[in-house]
Amino acid sequence: MLFAKVRRSEVTRVQEAVKAVALCHNVTPVYEESSGQESRTEGGDCDESPGSVESQTEADQHYWQPKKETCVYQASSPDEVALVKWTEEVGLALVRRDLSSMHLRTPAGMTHSYTIMQVFPFTSETKRMGIILKEEHTGEIVFYLKGADVVMSGIVQYNDWLEEECGNMAREGLRTLVVAKKTLTEEQYMDFETRYNAARMSVSDRVARVAAVVESLEREMELLCVTGVEDRLQDRVRPTLELLRNAGIKIWMLTGDKLETATCIAKSSRLVSRTQGLHVFKCVVTRTDAHLELNTFRKKQDCALVISGDSLEVCLQYYQHEFLELACGCPAVICCRCSPTQKAEVVRLIQRHTGRRTAAVGDGGNDVSMIQAADAGIGIAGREGLQASLAADFSVPQFSHLARLLLVHGRRSYKRSASLSQFVIHRGLIISTMQAVFSSVFYFSSVALYPGFLMVGYATLYTMFPVFSLVLDKDVSGKIALTYPELYKELSKGRSLSFKTFFMWVLISIYQGGVIMYGALVMFEDEFIHIVAISFTSLVLTELIMVALTIRTWHYIMALAELLSFGLYILSLIVLKDYFDAEFIQTTNFLWKVVVITLVSCLPLYILKFLRKKFSPPSYSKLS
Numbered sequence: 001m002l003f004a005k006v007r008r009s010e011v012t013r014v015q016e017a018v019k020a021v022a023l024c025h026n027v028t029p030v031y032e033e034s035s036g037q038e039s040r041t042e043g044g045d046c047d048e049s050p051g052s053v054e055s056q057t058e059a060d061q062h063y064w065q066p067k068k069e070t071c072v073y074q075a076s077s078p079d080e081v082a083l084v085k086w087t088e089e090v091g092l093a094l095v096r097r098d099l100s101s102m103h104l105r106t107p108a109g110m111t112h113s114y115t116i117m118q119v120f121p122f123t124s125e126t127k128r129m130g131i132i133l134k135e136e137h138t139g140e141i142v143f144y145l146k147g148a149d150v151v152m153s154g155i156v157q158y159n160d161w162l163e164e165e166c167g168n169m170a171r172e173g174l175r176t177l178v179v180a181k182k183t184l185t186e187e188q189y190m191d192f193e194t195r196y197n198a199a200r201m202s203v204s205d206r207v208a209r210v211a212a213v214v215e216s217l218e219r220e221m222e223l224l225c226v227t228g229v230e231d232r233l234q235d236r237v238r239p240t241l242e243l244l245r246n247a248g249i250k251i252w253m254l255t256g257d258k259l260e261t262a263t264c265i266a267k268s269s270r271l272v273s274r275t276q277g278l279h280v281f282k283c284v285v286t287r288t289d290a291h292l293e294l295n296t297f298r299k300k301q302d303c304a305l306v307i308s309g310d311s312l313e314v315c316l317q318y319y320q321h322e323f324l325e326l327a328c329g330c331p332a333v334i335c336c337r338c339s340p341t342q343k344a345e346v347v348r349l350i351q352r353h354t355g356r357r358t359a360a361v362g363d364g365g366n367d368v369s370m371i372q373a374a375d376a377g378i379g380i381a382g383r384e385g386l387q388a389s390l391a392a393d394f395s396v397p398q399f400s401h402l403a404r405l406l407l408v409h410g411r412r413s414y415k416r417s418a419s420l421s422q423f424v425i426h427r428g429l430i431i432s433t434m435q436a437v438f439s440s441v442f443y444f445s446s447v448a449l450y451p452g453f454l455m456v457g458y459a460t461l462y463t464m465f466p467v468f469s470l471v472l473d474k475d476v477s478g479k480i481a482l483t484y485p486e487l488y489k490e491l492s493k494g495r496s497l498s499f500k501t502f503f504m505w506v507l508i509s510i511y512q513g514g515v516i517m518y519g520a521l522v523m524f525e526d527e528f529i530h531i532v533a534i535s536f537t538s539l540v541l542t543e544l545i546m547v548a549l550t551i552r553t554w555h556y557i558m559a560l561a562e563l564l565s566f567g568l569y570i571l572s573l574i575v576l577k578d579y580f581d582a583e584f585i586q587t588t589n590f591l592w593k594v595v596v597i598t599l600v601s602c603l604p605l606y607i608l609k610f611l612r613k614k615f616s617p618p619s620y621s622k623l624s
């Protein structure tokens with residue numbers, strides 16, 4: 001007798017729990033035709049007031065007939081989808097949902113309808129979501145609440161197993177949610193509704209007041225169950241993280257998850273290797289606690305840090321500098337139970353403290369603020385929707401694509417921007433130097449060295465294509481860049497674009513400009529009138545040769561650009577009779593002088609480059 005009673009209550013409790021999981025969520029079933037073309041959402045975006053369900057009876061019947069369509073669950077949270085799928089598997093399927101109602105199909109084939117009275121959506125701040133439903137059959141009003149264990153443990157009635165069970169699941173890497181319920185009487189609900197509506201109407205402090213009213217309901221709730229959803233890692237996360245680490249990138253993991261889950265994921269993704277120490281920062285509340293904890297942590301070496309959002313806040317409040325100093329020295333940092341604003345704040349602090357570039361990678365809506373705060377925001381378009389990838393600077397479909405994005409494209413882009421920008425400076429400065437030399441020789445008169453179209457042509461037709469084709473340059477192939485992440489590490493020293501390289505280019509420009517101009521002046525004392533033809537030809541040739549010297553891997557477009565520019569210049573020599581003396585430029589005199597001047601301006605650089613490659617070759621050249 002007693003046995004039967006216990007058993008029975010157990011069965012009903014399990015039923016209650018499954019029902020709660022099947023009802024407390026924001027999932028909408030969508031039916032897709034088998035062809036996979038059409039999809040139909042129910043409700044969702046139409047703005048109906050709760051209660052207007054009569055008009056749908058016809059549609060309902062249509063829906064409840066067995067059909068060939070396949071049902072897909074749609075929700076912003078993949079966890080919720082997983083849970084609803086599970087309830088369908090155990091027999092309680094969500095067949096239909098709109099703004100005002102929800103329908104479940106029981107294993108016996110019956111349909112239970114529920115009116116949705118209120119929904120309190122999930123936010124990362126409250127870490128829970130709630131729903132108030134009225135069962136149409138019995139008229140019972142139930143408030144279901146589902147959320148993170150930290151918040152739920154204060155809401156549910158006393159029990160001795162919640163914390164332990166959540167911990168157990170989390171240590172296996174499961175993402176846990178606690179589900180609770182509370183039955184409301186009609187009066188209780190009416191009372192709540194009046195207060196809730198009043199709060200929603202209030203002009204000032206609306207958010208806080210609404211939250212207070214909802215909180216008044218969240219007391220002494222009956223604990224139903226704990227769910228654990230496996231958050232499987234995407235493909236190739238482990239090797240990607242390893243590659244990034246070898247590339248000299250410090251990785252911080254910022255998550256809203258529970259400490260144990262986050263630790264487990266950090267281990268399974270090898271963010272923290274098995275042999276590496278892991279320091280779990282104790283929960284601190286006061287300044288002294290934080291001080292002591294920081295001191296304990298300081299003594300450990302080469303140890304990854306795990307810290308919860310609350311403790312992080314305390315540390316940042318009192319010991320911002322010290323904390324960041326220690327954390328930045330860690331091989332990996334894991335911040336759990338972070339709110340979205342906290343994630344963004346951490347990114348900003350790292351930027352400010354280290355002065356380094358940051359990249360934030362995220363896939364969910366709760367990562368948007370951090371993606372926007374970082375120097376490079378990278379969104380992963382995936383199961384959690386598109387919010388992150390829409391807010392990001394770069395969007396990738398898979399975490400593992402990060403390796404290619406950073407190590408190959410990021411690296412190339414940096415190198416290319418560096419060489420392109422410095423070349424543009426060189427191109428402008430060399431001609432300015434020539435003008436300056438020319439003017440100073442003629443007592444600083446303001447006579448333009450090159451007339452009209454030559455100036456325009458220099459900046460455009462004659463040199464533009466080769467210089468811009470530098471954006472196609474590659475020093476090593478993508479495969480090599482991915483095999484040797486150390487290549488990326490070198491970039492962080494900023495050697496491709498620094499004051500040093502800038503002044504090198506300035507020097508080169510001054511040297512070349514000076515050589516060409518003085519050369520032309522010295523060699524042509526007797527034929528001064530040809531100085532334009534000579535110096536300009538040398539100038540264009542120098543520019544083309546310099547581009548050719550800079551290029552590390554020839555692309556056919558680069559060769560084309562060089563030939564095109566050269567061809568166009570030859571053509572203008574013939575066509576622009578106003579600027580060039582047609583007879584003179586056909587003489588060998590002209591030719592050998594141009595060749596000599598160009599050689600003097602370019603050969604030393606070529607020799608220097610050659611020597612440098614020979615005696616201190618850059619690492620990429622050793623690899624290719």
Ligand SMILES: Nc1ncnc2c1ncn2[C@@H]1O[C@H](COP(=O)(O)OP(=O)(O)OP(=O)(O)O)[C@@H](O)[C@H]1O
Binds near residue numbers: 128129177339
């Ligand atoms: N749909 C939901 N309903 C109720 N509670 C939820 C829901 N989604 C998440 N939670 C709880 O709120 C916590 C914080 O969620 P949040 O979205 O900020 O981070 P997360 O999804 O756990 O982690 P990540 O930052 O890695 O995406 C979760 O750990 C979970 O306990």
Ligand SMILES: [Mg+2]
Binds near residue numbers: 256364366
């Ligand atoms: Mg999330």
